[in-house]
Amino acid sequence: MALNPVLYFYDTATFSEADYDEEKVREYYPLMADWLGVDEPDIESLNFTRHIKPNITSDTPPNVVIIFMESVGLNRMGLMGNPFDPTPTLDRLAGNGLFFTKFYVPWVSTSRSVFTMVTGIPDVARTKTSSRNPLIRDQYSIISQFKNYDKYYIMGSSASWANIRSLITYNLKDMDIIELGDFNRSRVDVWGISDLDLFREAHDLFSKRDAAKPFFAIVQTAGNHKPYSIPDDNAGFGIKNEDENELRKAGFSSVKQYNAMRFFDHSIGQFFNMMEKSGYYKNTIFVLFGDHGNADPRAEHMPADDYALRLRSYNVPLIIYAPGLELQLRQIETVSGLADLMPTIAGLSGIEYTNRTLGRDILNVEDDYAFIVNKKISPSSYGVLNKENYLRIFRNGSGMEFHELKSDDPAKDVKNNYPDEVEIFRRMTEGVYETAKYMLYHNKK
Numbered sequence: 001m002a003l004n005p006v007l008y009f010y011d012t013a014t015f016s017e018a019d020y021d022e023e024k025v026r027e028y029y030p031l032m033a034d035w036l037g038v039d040e041p042d043i044e045s046l047n048f049t050r051h052i053k054p055n056i057t058s059d060t061p062p063n064v065v066i067i068f069m070e071s072v073g074l075n076r077m078g079l080m081g082n083p084f085d086p087t088p089t090l091d092r093l094a095g096n097g098l099f100f101t102k103f104y105v106p107w108v109s110t111s112r113s114v115f116t117m118v119t120g121i122p123d124v125a126r127t128k129t130s131s132r133n134p135l136i137r138d139q140y141s142i143i144s145q146f147k148n149y150d151k152y153y154i155m156g157s158s159a160s161w162a163n164i165r166s167l168i169t170y171n172l173k174d175m176d177i178i179e180l181g182d183f184n185r186s187r188v189d190v191w192g193i194s195d196l197d198l199f200r201e202a203h204d205l206f207s208k209r210d211a212a213k214p215f216f217a218i219v220q221t222a223g224n225h226k227p228y229s230i231p232d233d234n235a236g237f238g239i240k241n242e243d244e245n246e247l248r249k250a251g252f253s254s255v256k257q258y259n260a261m262r263f264f265d266h267s268i269g270q271f272f273n274m275m276e277k278s279g280y281y282k283n284t285i286f287v288l289f290g291d292h293g294n295a296d297p298r299a300e301h302m303p304a305d306d307y308a309l310r311l312r313s314y315n316v317p318l319i320i321y322a323p324g325l326e327l328q329l330r331q332i333e334t335v336s337g338l339a340d341l342m343p344t345i346a347g348l349s350g351i352e353y354t355n356r357t358l359g360r361d362i363l364n365v366e367d368d369y370a371f372i373v374n375k376k377i378s379p380s381s382y383g384v385l386n387k388e389n390y391l392r393i394f395r396n397g398s399g400m401e402f403h404e405l406k407s408d409d410p411a412k413d414v415k416n417n418y419p420d421e422v423e424i425f426r427r428m429t430e431g432v433y434e435t436a437k438y439m440l441y442h443n444k445k
Contacts, residue, residue, distance in 0.1 A: 020437040028431035054350040061214040063284040068220040073293025074315045075251045081301035086261045089269035097321035102335045104314045104370035111162035113291040116338045120357035122436045131167045139171050140445040142342040145353035146216045151175035155220040157192030189229040191222035199271035207278045228260035237266045251299030282324040290316030305410040310376035335386050336362045337370040371432045384429045391425035
């Protein structure tokens with residue numbers, strides 16, 4: 001009790017200076033304003049505001065349930081050719097909804113993914129993470145535009161982790177946090193209750209509330225993570241003992257990791273089995289995405305760039321499943337990022353909203369870029385990629401590399417072969433990076 005205040009004081013002292021360069025933001029403002037579709041560009045005020053009116057309207061506003069999937073990279077999906085079929089539930093949902101195969105998170109960090117999801121700004125903070133920085137805790141979120149919605153943030157552990165409690169309660173005052181202490185469930189490991197129990201609690205909450213009022217919920221899972229605990233109360237789940245050498249060829253580091261992925265998929269299946277009998281199911285938009293992938297063995301069923309450029313850690317599945325909406329079921333290859341999630345959900349929900357950050361509605365843009373901070377290859381870099389190419393600028397200032405994603409050797413640097421293309425990618429990379437750093441301090445609610 002005596003030591004903690006001293007440590008907290010020392011910890012927060014590291015955030016003493018704002019980390020952005022306004023001159024660089026102005027340099028790239030015309031490019032970014034055009035890319036984002038800013039309503040009234042103004043380089044003096046650095047206005048990034050877009051007022052979005054709905055393309056669709058509904059007499060009964062849809063509910064929204066976001067399932068934040070711990071450690072689920074795209075290479076886990078059976079639909080992507082994983083030979084061990086670890087995701088039959090996710091495959092079924094993806095096949096009956098919108099399945100985004102080129103969706104990227106900006107950083108391999110669960111707390112950074114939470115921050116980016118909520119704010120629409122890639123968490124590019126160099127010191128710790130943005131959720132832990134008291135200087136930038138004041139953040140506008142498109143979630144606040146879901147007016148007259150009940151809002152819930154549900155997790156099986158404590159919301160004090162990574163200061164998520166402050167991020168949510170300070171910026172979304174009408175969002176209830178429901179966490180470990182609110183459940184009469186047994187804790188299975190350091191991450192709290194099992195994901196299966198978490199889904200049971202979420203369904204219990206959703207089914208008992210007033211059906212006349214829509215709700216917006218985020219369910220943050222954690223079980224698909226070391227120590228890969230599988231509870232005794234597992235709704236009939238059976239462990240498989242596959243050959244570990246063969247599993248490594250499919251991108252799994254161990255039998256335990258493989259079964260944890262299977263149990264997670266099984267738990268989602270149980271959740272949907274419960275919901276299909278409920279009154280709220282058909283009027284709900286379900287959004288499932290991986291918070292990041294893992295630094296695991298090469299998955300031989302994936303393209304070469306998945307391992308060669310370590311994109312396996314950033315390329316995650318995004319699935320939108322809406323049984324009550326007349327969606328054109330399809331696989332979408334538009335390149336997009338986590339900052340795009342909330343604008344896309346808002347567009348599908350038919351609400352009018354204001355967007356002031358780096359997210360765009362994936363369903364209303366042409367081919368796009370995704371921004372990632374790649375710390376899985378030395379030297380550490382930040383960069384953008386599209387379907388064809390990937391530029392990464394080294395964070396130590398020593399240079400950059402340009403890669404052809406579909407080549408036989410995607411790790412090869414080919415920047416000297418495409419000077420014009422490299423310059424386009426360089427400007428976009430610097431524009432997104434400098435703008436994101438600025439927005440962290442200029443996105444007040």
